[in-house]
Amino acid sequence: xxxxxxxxxxxxxxxxxxxxxxxxxxxATLFGVRWYAVFDFIxxxxxxxxxxxxxxxxxxxxxxxxxxxxxxGAFGRLGxxxxxxxxxxxxxxxLIGLAIVNMTAPxxxxxxxxxxxxxxxxxxxxxxxxxxxKGAGDLVGIFLRMVPTNIVSAAADGQMLGLIFFSLLFxxxxxxxxxxxxxxxxxxxxxxxxxxxxxxxxxxxxxxIGVFGxxxxxxxxxxxxxxxxxxxxFFSVLAGLAIHxxxxxxxxxxxxxGVSPLRHYRAMAxxxxxxxxxxxxxxxxxxxxxxxxxxxxxxxxxxSFVLPLGATVNMDGTALYECVAAMFIAQAYxxxxxxxxxxxxxxxxxxxxxxxxxIPSASLVAIAIILGAIGLPLEAIGLILAVDRVLDxxxxxxxxxxxxxxxxxxxxxxGEENVLPDTPPSAAKG
Ligand code: ASP
Numbered sequence: 001x002x003x004x005x006x007x008x009x010x011x012x013x014x015x016x017x018x019x020x021x022x023x024x025x026x027x028a029t030l031f032g033v034r035w036y037a038v039f040d041f042i043x044x045x046x047x048x049x050x051x052x053x054x055x056x057x058x059x060x061x062x063x064x065x066x067x068x069x070x071x072x073g074a075f076g077r078l079g080x081x082x083x084x085x086x087x088x089x090x091x092x093x094x095l096i097g098l099a100i101v102n103m104t105a106p107x108x109x110x111x112x113x114x115x116x117x118x119x120x121x122x123x124x125x126x127x128x129x130x131x132x133x134k135g136a137g138d139l140v141g142i143f144l145r146m147v148p149t150n151i152v153s154a155a156a157d158g159q160m161l162g163l164i165f166f167s168l169l170f171x172x173x174x175x176x177x178x179x180x181x182x183x184x185x186x187x188x189x190x191x192x193x194x195x196x197x198x199x200x201x202x203x204x205x206x207x208x209i210g211v212f213g214x215x216x217x218x219x220x221x222x223x224x225x226x227x228x229x230x231x232x233x234f235f236s237v238l239a240g241l242a243i244h245x246x247x248x249x250x251x252x253x254x255x256x257x258g259v260s261p262l263r264h265y266r267a268m269a270x271x272x273x274x275x276x277x278x279x280x281x282x283x284x285x286x287x288x289x290x291x292x293x294x295x296x297x298x299x300x301x302x303x304s305f306v307l308p309l310g311a312t313v314n315m316d317g318t319a320l321y322e323c324v325a326a327m328f329i330a331q332a333y334x335x336x337x338x339x340x341x342x343x344x345x346x347x348x349x350x351x352x353x354x355x356x357x358x359i360p361s362a363s364l365v366a367i368a369i370i371l372g373a374i375g376l377p378l379e380a381i382g383l384i385l386a387v388d389r390v391l392d393x394x395x396x397x398x399x400x401x402x403x404x405x406x407x408x409x410x411x412x413x414x415g416e417e418n419v420l421p422d423t424p425p426s427a428a429k430g
Contacts, residue, residue: 006207007269013208014215014273021219039217046210047278049203053196053286055155058308059167060193061289065304066171067186075172081413082306085406086314087350092248093398094349097240097320098327098342104239106232107331114332115383143355160282160312160358193300197293200286207270207287211277222389230387233328237391240320245398249316249405257409259420267295267420268404275400279392281311282358284400292404297418298411306410310403311358317398318363319353321391325363326370329380341374348373358399360392 004012017039024035069075107114148154148162155163174185250261265272271291275284285308292303326345330337337345352366364385368378411419 006204007266007273009208010211010270010273013212014277017212017215018219020212021216021221024216024220026220036217036220039213039220042209042213043215043217043277044213046203046206046213047280047283049206049210050274050278050283050286051158053200053203054158054160054282055163056192057196057200057286057289058160058163059155059170060189060196061300061304062164062167062308063171063174063189064186064193065301066168067174067189068301069305078302078305078410078414081410082309082406085409086310086354089249089252089316089402089406090314090319090350090353091346093240093244093316093320093402094323094346096243096248097237097323097349098346100236100240100243101324101327101331104232104236105331106230106236107328107333109232113334115334158282158357158359160308164308164312196286197290200290201294204270204287204290207274211273214277218389218393230384233324233384234387234391236328237321237324238394240324241317241394241398244316244320245401249402252409253405257405257412257419259408259412263420264296264405264408267291268401271400271404272397275397276393279360279389279396280358281315281396281399281403284396285311285358288400288404292407296404296408296420297416298407299416299418302411302414302416303407306407307403310406311400313354314403314406315353315356315358315395315399316402317395318356318366319349320398321363321395322349322353322366322370325367325384326374326376329367329371329376329383330374332383333376333380335374335376337374344373345370360396361388363392363395364388 020035021039024039026034026036028035030038066075069078143161145154145159146161146165148159148166151162151166154166174182174189177185250264253259253261253264268288268291271284271287274287275281278284281288288311289303289307292298292307293300323345326349327337327342348370349366352369356362356366364381367381367384371378371380408419
């Protein structure tokens with residue numbers, strides 16, 4: 001009997017989770033144990049396993065990848081292409097969001113600002129308190145932490161940018177030391193990397209069960225009722241994310257990378273579904289790397305640089321969401337934003353999407369910064385909290401998808417031939 005492919009298994013788990021979550025809710029019990037607690041246990045176990053892999057996988061993969069590229073020109077070219085890709089796609093995503101939110105105007109109902117109608121019953125004091133005082137200073141802080149004072153505490157705190165920066169330096173300077181040390185270092189780190197990929201492979205087998213737990217918990221806890229009053233906002237974000245991930249990125253894959261977008265979707269399915277379930281690009285990173293290397297055929301040399309960096313700084317879905325959310329809140333408060341203010345929103349969405357952590361609900365902090373910059377009160381964020389979690393699931397998938405498209409496109413531009421083979425002949429590079 002042929003075994004069902006992993007992405008089908010995950011998809012089925014997702015559907016079962018939606019059913020189980022909505023039937024169980026938060027209170028139903030079995031032998032005195034709440035189903036909700038069981039979902040939580042399963043999901044957390046899977047999430048922990050993914051998080052456990054991040055530090056050793058990211059460090060070893062970057063070191064091996066960069067040492068493989070060697071210092072100097074090749075590294076500079078890869079870096080330049082990667083940054084151009086990140087900046088371009090994030091900006092495109094934000095502009096799509098801006099166009100949609102101006103067209104649909106979800107914050108205006110029957111010609112009136114929607115603030116009163118929407119109410120803010122869901123304001124979560126804790127969330128608002130945690131954002132108190134967030135401003136441009138926090139942005140600077142994010143970039144300051146890029147150069148960590150203590151690499152061990154950066155790893156312990158999950159400060160990815162600092163970790164990436166140190167690993168890049170380590171890999172780069174490994175190529176500058178003498179034999180036999182250079183070779184023994186390379187063998188050591190490559191060995192660690194291979195082991196980490198094997199463990200990832202193993203953890204991935206549990207994805208259907210983990211995804212079931214994570215999604216059942218969200219459905220049981222949130223339900224779908226919360227979405228109704230914010231339907232316009234909700235669908236505006238979804239429409240933007242859909243245009244970006246079903247039209248813009250596939251067009252780039254096809255025309256710039258010369259590969260079939262459909263093949264790429266298929267290759268990335270397990271990672272995308274995991275991103276959807278975990279709402280965290282960082283937790284999904286091990287699977288993203290596994291899928292991009294093993295299923296899409298991108299070399300470790302490219303993926304080890306593009307993906308960890310992408311998970312941290314390239315967040316198209318997040319950037320789009322920040323823009324739509326800030327504009328929506330301004331509309332709901334009856335504040336007309338002129339060109340300069342809309343430009344500020346775009347710019348801040350771009351910069352903060354680079355800086356926000358790749359964890360659930362991280363966008364909220366960025367939105368707080370944007371609201372401050374355009375003169376809106378912090379509590380205004382209460383308007384969107386009810387739908388944030390579900391939209392987080394969607395935007396995180398788009399974040400991960402964009403990283404993976406970047407890896408494929410850059411690999412193809414570098415002349416890699418084994419990427420998603422059987423490319424359409426008309427699009428393949430001559
Ligand atoms: N959850 C997102 C991610 O990890 C970040 C965000 O938009 O909140 O990619």
